Amino acid sequence: MTNPAQSAVLSLEFPDGSVRDFEAGTSGLQIAEGISKSLAKKSVAYALNGDLKDLAEPVEHSGKIEIVTRADERALELIRHDCAHVLAEAVQELWPKTKVSIGPVIENGFYYDFDRDEPFTPEDLEVIEKKMRQIIARNDSFTKEVWSRDDAKAYFEKTGETYKVELVDAIDADQNLNIYKQGEWLDLCLGPHGPSTANVGNAFKLMNVAGAYWRGDSDNQMLSRIYGTAWADEKQLKNYLFMLEEAQKRDHRKLGREMDLFHFQEEGPGVVFWHAKGWRVFQNLVNYMRRRIEEHGYDEVNAPQILDKALWQTSGHWDWYRENMFTTVTEDDRQFAIKPMNCPGHVQIFKNGLRSYRELPVKMAEFGNVHRYEPSGALHGLMRVRGFTMDDAHVFCTPEQLEDECLRINDLILTTYADFGFDNIVVKLSTRPEKRVGSDEVWDRAEAIMQKVLDEIEADSEGRIKTEPNPGEGAFYGPKFEYVLRDAIGRDWQCGTTQIDFALPERFGAFYIDQNSEKQEPVMVHRAICGSMERFIGILIEHYAGHFPLWMAPVQAVVATITSEADGYGEKVAEALRDAGLHVETDFRNEKINYKVREHSLAKVPAIIAIGAREADQGTVSIRRLGSKNQTSMTLEEAVSSLSDEAVAPDIRRKKQARADRN
RNA sequence: GCUGUUGUAGCUCAGGGGUAGAGCACUUCAUUGGUAAUGAAGAGGUCGGUGGUUCAAUUCCACUCAACAGCACCA
Numbered sequence: 234m235t236n237p238a239q240s241a242v243l244s245l246e247f248p249d250g251s252v253r254d255f256e257a258g259t260s261g262l263q264i265a266e267g268i269s270k271s272l273a274k275k276s277v278a279y280a281l282n283g284d285l286k287d288l289a290e291p292v293e294h295s296g297k298i299e300i301v302t303r304a305d306e307r308a309l310e311l312i313r314h315d316c317a318h319v320l321a322e323a324v325q326e327l328w329p330k331t332k333v334s335i336g337p338v339i340e341n342g343f344y345y346d347f348d349r350d351e352p353f354t355p356e357d358l359e360v361i362e363k364k365m366r367q368i369i370a371r372n373d374s375f376t377k378e379v380w381s382r383d384d385a386k387a388y389f390e391k392t393g394e395t396y397k398v399e400l401v402d403a404i405d406a407d408q409n410l411n412i413y414k415q416g417e418w419l420d421l422c423l424g425p426h427g428p429s430t431a432n433v434g435n436a437f438k439l440m441n442v443a444g445a446y447w448r449g450d451s452d453n454q455m456l457s458r459i460y461g462t463a464w465a466d467e468k469q470l471k472n473y474l475f476m477l478e479e480a481q482k483r484d485h486r487k488l489g490r491e492m493d494l495f496h497f498q499e500e501g502p503g504v505v506f507w508h509a510k511g512w513r514v515f516q517n518l519v520n521y522m523r524r525r526i527e528e529h530g531y532d533e534v535n536a537p538q539i540l541d542k543a544l545w546q547t548s549g550h551w552d553w554y555r556e557n558m559f560t561t562v563t564e565d566d567r568q569f570a571i572k573p574m575n576c577p578g579h580v581q582i583f584k585n586g587l588r589s590y591r592e593l594p595v596k597m598a599e600f601g602n603v604h605r606y607e608p609s610g611a612l613h614g615l616m617r618v619r620g621f622t623m624d625d626a627h628v629f630c631t632p633e634q635l636e637d638e639c640l641r642i643n644d645l646i647l648t649t650y651a652d653f654g655f656d657n658i659v660v661k662l663s664t665r666p667e668k669r670v671g672s673d674e675v676w677d678r679a680e681a682i683m684q685k686v687l688d689e690i691e692a693d694s695e696g697r698i699k700t701e702p703n704p705g706e707g708a709f710y711g712p713k714f715e716y717v718l719r720d721a722i723g724r725d726w727q728c729g730t731t732q733i734d735f736a737l738p739e740r741f742g743a744f745y746i747d748q749n750s751e752k753q754e755p756v757m758v759h760r761a762i763c764g765s766m767e768r769f770i771g772i773l774i775e776h777y778a779g780h781f782p783l784w785m786a787p788v789q790a791v792v793a794t795i796t797s798e799a800d801g802y803g804e805k806v807a808e809a810l811r812d813a814g815l816h817v818e819t820d821f822r823n824e825k826i827n828y829k830v831r832e833h834s835l836a837k838v839p840a841i842i843a844i845g846a847r848e849a850d851q852g853t854v855s856i857r858r859l860g861s862k863n864q865t866s867m868t869l870e871e872a873v874s875s876l877s878d879e880a881v882a883p884d885i886r887r888k889k890q891a892r893a894d895r896n
Numbered sequence: 897g898c899u900g901u902u903g904u905a906g907c908u909c910a911g912g913g914g915u916a917g918a919g920c921a922c923u924u925c926a927u928u929g930g931u932a933a934u935g936a937a938g939a940g941g942u943c944g945g946u947g948g949u950u951c952a953a954u955u956c957c958a959c960u961c962a963a964c965a966g967c968a969c970c971a
Contacts, residue, residue, distance in 0.1 A: 274944065352900060395921030409900030449970045456901050458966070490907080499944070499962045574971095608897050608969055609962090617970080668971095690906055798930045823928075831932035845930055857931060864931065 246294040265300045275302040277311055277427040287425045303465055310338050311427045316437050316463040317343040319430055322418040323364035334396040334456060335449060341473060342462035344443055348396065352457055358439040367664055369433050375426040385410045385421060397421050436470040438461035445871040446541035479722050484682045485774035486614040490838055492779055503612045503619030505767055510787035514770060519600055521882055522624050529645050531598040531626055535580025538602065542568040547740055548577040559604045575601035576759060579627045580741045588745035592639055593755065594630035601625045615771030622766040628758040637730055637757055639686040642760050643787045646729045649762050650718050653773060657719035658697045663706035670710055671735040679733050680712050711738035714718035719775040728769060732759040754852050779837040780859055784882045791838045793820040793829040795845035802849035806842060809869055834859065840876060
């Protein structure tokens, strides 16, 4: 699609700032060749004003041009996309009756959805991969053709590609379609693609097979999806596979069992049996959060677990959320629901009695135990459960206080994450969805305030916190911030959230009395930091790979004796540590020290304190820290003081430090 | 919820129409040892549940529950 008004000369600016003129119609490849043969060989595409284009495509207009080589991050997208096409060709070459549908690039790889009578097996994947390597070795060029809609439709109808016909139908009537060919095989595709199938290289792997709905709609037919990963070189592929392996090793379900933290069983799908050690971790986290919210001026409350249906009708949950609620009918035929959220309860507490503007902001927190009937397929260890505890809070304030409150919440959230070693945070601003309550005017005002807060968050963080818009993803009752943290192996988790609510105070008729003795509706802010405590602990287990910092660890030290003669002294050591507030276990079993060290290391106990005759004589201890192969000898007093110092929670340490700095 | 896979001892797993096996863990005994598995013996199972086929089912079939992977969902 050339612009006839365009001049016959293109003026292109290169990344080094130089500007050169080219004849109209010059292709990206010709430009690369003009620079150097070796560049042309390495290049896979070009970017015009940042948009990726096929190398063979003529440059359409003047602008900034970059030749994209394989080493460029953007080349990955092409490699993956090319790989998806190669996958589809391989599958159709092996099983010609298979229909193709779509094959997009995703994070770390790509997939392609097929319609085939039988599902693919893991053995099939090996066969397909072999065929793919053959296709890559053939080195067929990717060539683009522009077809008319009618031609494309006729072709796909003839070949029985019903899904492609549907895709063609979905494209605007006046628009032509791109067809990408590789050898004999072709696909409807937006592009761009690399120069040839060889561009895919060898650093790819088919990962797994799964069902997926046609066009992502659960009313549609289920297709067979093959997932693959593809990278620019073997090293990147290896790193990725290593990360997956590492994730598997850290799986909180596995570590939870090995560390004796919790379990699940058939009778309670999606609800956690917390064991003593897991519950201690849980309480460590709750206690930490309790101190933090107190520091930030919240009052902790506790609202009922079960409330009459009428209340949920008023809150709107009965209409919006009913299929996700656990309900119960009592002997007298009264219907109740187990709370899926804490907000209606908190509004009742706010409403009890008359509120003055002088009280605002009212900051009400609860470690609220909620139950939600999640779809069975969504359950996943601690990460997605049907019964969980939220570190929930609601701030009732005036519109004028909103900005300040959002910033304070932001401060609380970010410092909390930092205390657990999460320093790579993205804050997203989710704005009005299509289906919503409240006037546009109200949304305008709220979004403007939140955008301002977002800008301040980014500015204050000095580049550490990234922010992103998330248009259309807000809740129906108001815009929200979503806090996404990145764990130690690079995975992202959305945990915290700050949500403005226009609906609930009005629904319940909550108000305060302002300076002029008039009723005013408060603004309500919902906020959570960990989100679900259960899930947050799951994330922490995987983030730390089970190696909790001392202040979080359920068992902080084990005193293990080498000979039974040291048991008496061992008991004394354990007592001294317990007196200092540490959780200590003793292991006086008739076993060798090797055996004990192995066992407690596998149980991820942070400190193993070995006691033999020597230590008993000298009043010392020998400490072996988790992850280390060495041990350190010190006096009992030194051990007590260094371990108890290390076990101080980060927030308490911060306060101590601040106090010391003041003096 | 949908598709696919799986369900045998506390854990990891083998087996297979004639009512079950290994390693680790557990218990007992011996061993008192110096930083990731001391040795021996013993105990441990309605083979996820219900129904069907069969002389006989843990094994085959149907249904069901749960888990796993992905999709959909997460207001």
